[in-house]
Amino acid sequence: MNVYVSVDIEGITGVVHGDMMTADGREYDRGRRLMTADANTAIEGLVQAGATYILVNDSHGPMRNLLVEELHPAAHLLSGSGDAKPYCQLEAADDAPFDAAVFVGYHAMAKASRAIHPHTIAGAAVAELRINGRPHGETGLNAGVLASLGIPTVMVTGDGTTCDEARAFLGEEIETVTVKDARGRNAAICRPLAATRPEITAAAVRALANRGQTRRYEPERPWRLEVDFVRMEQCDRAARTGGAERLGPLTVLVSGDNPWEQYRVLWATLRSALYEPAAWLA
Ligand SMILES: [Zn+2]
Secondary structure (H helix, E strand, O other), rough: OEEEEEEEOOOOOOOOOOHHHHOOOOOHHHHHHHHHHHHHHHHHHHHHHHHOOOOOOOEEOOOOEEEEEHHHOOOOEEEEOOHHHHHHOOOOOOOOOOOOOEEEEOOOOOOOOOOOOOOOOOOEEEEEEOOEEEEEEEHHHHHHHHHHHHOOEEEEEHHHHHHHHHHHHHEEEEEEEEEEEEEEOEEEEEOOOHHHHHHOOOOHHHHHHHHHHOOOOOOOOOOEEEEEOOOHHHHHHHHHOOOEOOOOEEEEOOOOOOOOHHHHHHHHHHHHHHHHOOOOOO
Protein backbone atom coordinates (compact mmCIF):
# COMPACT_ATOMS: atom_id res chain seq x y z
CA MET A 1 0.00 0.00 0.00
CA ASN A 2 1.41 3.37 -1.06
CA VAL A 3 0.76 6.57 0.90
CA TYR A 4 1.59 10.15 -0.05
CA VAL A 5 2.31 12.51 2.87
CA SER A 6 2.50 16.28 2.35
CA VAL A 7 4.00 18.13 5.33
CA ASP A 8 3.74 21.86 5.99
CA ILE A 9 5.00 23.65 9.11
CA GLU A 10 2.38 26.20 10.23
CA GLY A 11 0.11 23.50 11.65
CA ILE A 12 2.76 21.53 13.51
CA THR A 13 2.45 20.87 17.24
CA GLY A 14 4.11 23.72 19.15
CA VAL A 15 4.86 25.94 16.12
CA VAL A 16 3.23 29.34 16.60
CA HIS A 17 5.45 32.04 15.12
CA GLY A 18 7.40 32.92 11.98
CA ASP A 19 10.57 32.55 14.09
CA MET A 20 10.09 28.79 13.81
CA MET A 21 9.08 28.70 10.15
CA THR A 22 11.79 30.40 8.13
CA ALA A 23 15.45 29.48 7.66
CA ASP A 24 16.61 32.82 9.09
CA GLY A 25 14.31 32.59 12.10
CA ARG A 26 15.87 32.33 15.56
CA GLU A 27 13.80 29.27 16.41
CA TYR A 28 13.91 27.56 12.99
CA ASP A 29 15.91 24.56 14.18
CA ARG A 30 13.25 23.85 16.79
CA GLY A 31 10.48 24.31 14.22
CA ARG A 32 11.98 21.83 11.78
CA ARG A 33 12.62 19.28 14.52
CA LEU A 34 9.01 19.58 15.67
CA MET A 35 7.91 19.27 12.02
CA THR A 36 9.94 16.09 11.58
CA ALA A 37 8.50 14.68 14.81
CA ASP A 38 4.86 15.23 13.79
CA ALA A 39 5.59 13.67 10.40
CA ASN A 40 7.18 10.68 12.13
CA THR A 41 4.21 10.09 14.40
CA ALA A 42 1.90 10.04 11.34
CA ILE A 43 4.27 7.74 9.43
CA GLU A 44 4.36 5.34 12.39
CA GLY A 45 0.55 5.02 12.22
CA LEU A 46 0.63 4.47 8.47
CA VAL A 47 3.21 1.70 8.91
CA GLN A 48 1.07 0.08 11.62
CA ALA A 49 -1.89 0.18 9.22
CA GLY A 50 0.05 -1.61 6.48
CA ALA A 51 1.68 1.08 4.35
CA THR A 52 4.63 -0.36 2.44
CA TYR A 53 5.78 2.71 0.48
CA ILE A 54 5.49 6.14 2.05
CA LEU A 55 6.60 9.24 0.17
CA VAL A 56 6.93 12.35 2.33
CA ASN A 57 6.91 15.62 0.39
CA ASP A 58 8.41 18.57 2.27
CA SER A 59 5.79 21.17 1.37
CA HIS A 60 6.85 24.33 3.18
CA GLY A 61 8.77 27.35 1.89
CA PRO A 62 12.25 26.22 0.78
CA MET A 63 11.00 22.59 0.92
CA ARG A 64 14.20 21.50 2.68
CA ASN A 65 12.96 21.65 6.26
CA LEU A 66 12.47 18.02 7.26
CA LEU A 67 15.56 16.35 8.72
CA VAL A 68 16.26 13.19 6.75
CA GLU A 69 18.56 11.88 9.48
CA GLU A 70 15.71 12.01 11.98
CA LEU A 71 12.93 10.87 9.65
CA HIS A 72 11.11 7.58 10.27
CA PRO A 73 13.11 4.79 8.58
CA ALA A 74 10.05 3.61 6.65
CA ALA A 75 9.69 6.87 4.71
CA HIS A 76 11.22 8.23 1.52
CA LEU A 77 11.74 11.99 1.56
CA LEU A 78 11.13 14.34 -1.36
CA SER A 79 13.30 17.31 -0.43
CA GLY A 80 14.45 20.28 -2.48
CA SER A 81 13.76 23.66 -3.96
CA GLY A 82 10.22 24.48 -5.00
CA ASP A 83 11.73 26.00 -8.11
CA ALA A 84 12.72 22.48 -9.22
CA LYS A 85 9.31 21.00 -8.37
CA PRO A 86 6.68 21.97 -10.96
CA TYR A 87 3.91 20.53 -8.76
CA CYS A 88 5.45 21.77 -5.46
CA GLN A 89 3.22 20.61 -2.59
CA LEU A 90 1.98 17.67 -4.67
CA GLU A 91 5.18 16.87 -6.52
CA ALA A 92 5.39 13.19 -7.59
CA ALA A 93 1.84 12.40 -6.48
CA ASP A 94 1.36 10.88 -9.94
CA ASP A 95 4.57 8.79 -9.72
CA ALA A 96 3.21 5.73 -7.93
CA PRO A 97 -0.34 4.44 -7.65
CA PHE A 98 -0.97 6.03 -4.25
CA ASP A 99 -3.80 4.54 -2.18
CA ALA A 100 -4.23 7.52 0.16
CA ALA A 101 -2.86 10.94 1.02
CA VAL A 102 -2.24 12.56 4.41
CA PHE A 103 -1.60 16.24 5.17
CA VAL A 104 0.48 16.96 8.28
CA GLY A 105 0.96 20.45 9.75
CA TYR A 106 -1.38 22.20 7.32
CA HIS A 107 -2.77 25.71 7.89
CA ALA A 108 -6.01 27.58 7.21
CA MET A 109 -6.79 29.47 4.01
CA ALA A 110 -6.22 33.17 3.31
CA LYS A 111 -8.62 35.46 5.24
CA ALA A 112 -9.28 32.88 7.99
CA SER A 113 -9.18 34.16 11.57
CA ARG A 114 -8.03 32.42 14.77
CA ALA A 115 -5.44 30.61 12.71
CA ILE A 116 -1.64 30.37 12.74
CA HIS A 117 -0.37 32.08 9.58
CA PRO A 118 -3.48 31.59 7.44
CA HIS A 119 -2.70 31.96 3.73
CA THR A 120 -3.19 30.23 0.42
CA ILE A 121 0.13 29.03 -1.08
CA ALA A 122 1.87 32.42 -0.95
CA GLY A 123 0.50 35.02 1.43
CA ALA A 124 2.56 37.78 -0.18
CA ALA A 125 0.87 37.25 -3.53
CA VAL A 126 -2.45 35.40 -3.24
CA ALA A 127 -5.39 37.30 -1.74
CA GLU A 128 -7.91 34.58 -2.60
CA LEU A 129 -8.05 31.41 -4.68
CA ARG A 130 -11.40 30.08 -5.93
CA ILE A 131 -12.55 26.88 -7.58
CA ASN A 132 -15.99 27.23 -9.15
CA GLY A 133 -16.53 30.42 -7.16
CA ARG A 134 -15.71 28.94 -3.73
CA PRO A 135 -12.65 30.19 -1.85
CA HIS A 136 -10.18 27.35 -1.27
CA GLY A 137 -7.08 26.95 0.86
CA GLU A 138 -4.34 24.42 0.37
CA THR A 139 -6.32 21.64 2.07
CA GLY A 140 -9.29 21.84 -0.32
CA LEU A 141 -7.20 22.60 -3.39
CA ASN A 142 -4.66 19.83 -2.83
CA ALA A 143 -7.31 17.28 -1.83
CA GLY A 144 -9.28 18.14 -4.98
CA VAL A 145 -6.25 17.73 -7.22
CA LEU A 146 -5.32 14.42 -5.56
CA ALA A 147 -8.90 13.19 -5.95
CA SER A 148 -8.63 13.91 -9.67
CA LEU A 149 -5.73 11.41 -9.68
CA GLY A 150 -7.91 8.91 -7.80
CA ILE A 151 -6.21 9.47 -4.43
CA PRO A 152 -8.42 10.08 -1.36
CA THR A 153 -7.11 12.47 1.32
CA VAL A 154 -7.80 10.66 4.57
CA MET A 155 -6.24 12.77 7.32
CA VAL A 156 -5.31 16.38 8.13
CA THR A 157 -3.47 17.78 11.16
CA GLY A 158 -3.19 21.45 12.10
CA ASP A 159 -4.78 24.10 14.31
CA GLY A 160 -8.49 23.94 15.13
CA THR A 161 -9.48 26.29 12.29
CA THR A 162 -7.58 24.16 9.77
CA CYS A 163 -9.33 21.02 10.99
CA ASP A 164 -12.73 22.77 10.68
CA GLU A 165 -11.76 23.74 7.12
CA ALA A 166 -10.79 20.13 6.35
CA ARG A 167 -14.18 18.88 7.50
CA ALA A 168 -15.98 21.60 5.55
CA PHE A 169 -14.33 20.41 2.32
CA LEU A 170 -13.78 16.70 2.91
CA GLY A 171 -16.72 15.78 5.13
CA GLU A 172 -17.05 14.65 8.72
CA GLU A 173 -15.42 11.26 7.98
CA ILE A 174 -11.98 12.81 7.51
CA GLU A 175 -9.59 12.08 10.37
CA THR A 176 -8.27 15.29 11.89
CA VAL A 177 -5.98 16.04 14.80
CA THR A 178 -6.18 19.52 16.31
CA VAL A 179 -2.75 20.18 17.77
CA LYS A 180 -3.37 23.78 18.95
CA ASP A 181 -6.06 26.42 19.32
CA ALA A 182 -4.94 29.64 17.66
CA ARG A 183 -5.56 32.93 19.48
CA GLY A 184 -4.31 34.96 16.56
CA ARG A 185 -1.80 34.84 13.74
CA ASN A 186 1.21 34.26 16.01
CA ALA A 187 -0.17 32.74 19.21
CA ALA A 188 -1.93 29.53 20.15
CA ILE A 189 -2.76 27.34 23.09
CA CYS A 190 -0.59 24.33 22.24
CA ARG A 191 -1.73 20.91 23.33
CA PRO A 192 0.96 18.79 25.01
CA LEU A 193 3.27 16.87 22.70
CA ALA A 194 2.58 13.83 24.86
CA ALA A 195 -1.08 14.07 23.82
CA THR A 196 -0.86 15.07 20.16
CA ARG A 197 1.80 12.58 19.12
CA PRO A 198 -0.07 9.39 20.11
CA GLU A 199 -3.27 10.93 18.72
CA ILE A 200 -1.65 11.55 15.34
CA THR A 201 -0.41 7.96 15.23
CA ALA A 202 -3.83 6.55 16.18
CA ALA A 203 -5.61 8.81 13.67
CA ALA A 204 -3.24 7.68 10.90
CA VAL A 205 -4.00 4.03 11.68
CA ARG A 206 -7.76 4.66 11.50
CA ALA A 207 -7.48 6.90 8.45
CA LEU A 208 -5.67 4.30 6.40
CA ALA A 209 -7.83 1.41 7.62
CA ASN A 210 -11.02 3.33 6.70
CA ARG A 211 -9.74 4.92 3.49
CA GLY A 212 -12.52 3.27 1.50
CA GLN A 213 -15.16 5.22 3.42
CA THR A 214 -13.53 8.62 3.00
CA ARG A 215 -15.32 10.86 0.53
CA ARG A 216 -13.11 12.16 -2.26
CA TYR A 217 -13.38 15.89 -2.67
CA GLU A 218 -14.20 16.40 -6.34
CA PRO A 219 -15.41 19.84 -7.45
CA GLU A 220 -17.36 19.69 -10.68
CA ARG A 221 -15.14 19.71 -13.77
CA PRO A 222 -13.96 21.60 -15.68
CA TRP A 223 -12.70 23.70 -12.77
CA ARG A 224 -13.06 27.44 -12.98
CA LEU A 225 -9.80 28.19 -11.11
CA GLU A 226 -9.34 31.89 -10.32
CA VAL A 227 -6.63 33.68 -8.36
CA ASP A 228 -6.87 37.20 -6.91
CA PHE A 229 -3.45 38.74 -6.35
CA VAL A 230 -2.45 41.17 -3.63
CA ARG A 231 -0.73 43.66 -5.95
CA MET A 232 -1.43 44.63 -9.53
CA GLU A 233 2.16 44.16 -10.72
CA GLN A 234 2.01 40.56 -9.51
CA CYS A 235 -1.06 40.07 -11.68
CA ASP A 236 0.72 41.81 -14.59
CA ARG A 237 3.48 39.17 -14.41
CA ALA A 238 1.17 36.22 -13.68
CA ALA A 239 -1.05 36.98 -16.66
CA ARG A 240 1.88 36.43 -19.04
CA THR A 241 2.14 32.75 -18.05
CA GLY A 242 0.89 30.25 -20.63
CA GLY A 243 -2.51 28.98 -19.49
CA ALA A 244 -3.32 32.07 -17.42
CA GLU A 245 -5.91 34.53 -18.69
CA ARG A 246 -6.40 37.94 -17.14
CA LEU A 247 -9.91 38.67 -15.89
CA GLY A 248 -9.30 41.99 -14.16
CA PRO A 249 -6.67 44.21 -12.51
CA LEU A 250 -5.93 41.62 -9.81
CA THR A 251 -7.45 38.39 -11.13
CA VAL A 252 -6.38 35.60 -13.47
CA LEU A 253 -8.16 32.47 -14.68
CA VAL A 254 -5.94 29.35 -14.67
CA SER A 255 -6.78 26.82 -17.37
CA GLY A 256 -5.69 23.29 -18.28
CA ASP A 257 -7.12 20.03 -19.60
CA ASN A 258 -7.65 18.63 -16.10
CA PRO A 259 -7.03 19.62 -12.45
CA TRP A 260 -3.52 18.13 -12.39
CA GLU A 261 -2.52 20.24 -15.37
CA GLN A 262 -4.23 23.31 -13.87
CA TYR A 263 -2.26 22.78 -10.68
CA ARG A 264 1.02 22.87 -12.61
CA VAL A 265 -0.06 26.04 -14.42
CA LEU A 266 -1.15 27.54 -11.09
CA TRP A 267 2.33 27.12 -9.60
CA ALA A 268 3.96 28.48 -12.76
CA THR A 269 1.64 31.48 -12.57
CA LEU A 270 2.51 32.10 -8.92
CA ARG A 271 6.23 31.79 -9.60
CA SER A 272 5.91 34.44 -12.30
CA ALA A 273 3.97 36.68 -9.93
CA LEU A 274 6.60 36.35 -7.19
CA TYR A 275 9.74 36.80 -9.27
CA GLU A 276 11.06 40.33 -9.14
CA PRO A 277 12.19 41.76 -12.48
CA ALA A 278 15.83 42.55 -13.19
CA ALA A 279 16.69 46.14 -12.27
CA TRP A 280 16.79 47.36 -15.87
CA LEU A 281 13.24 46.00 -16.42
CA ALA A 282 11.76 47.20 -13.15
ZN1 LIG B 1 4.04 26.48 4.91
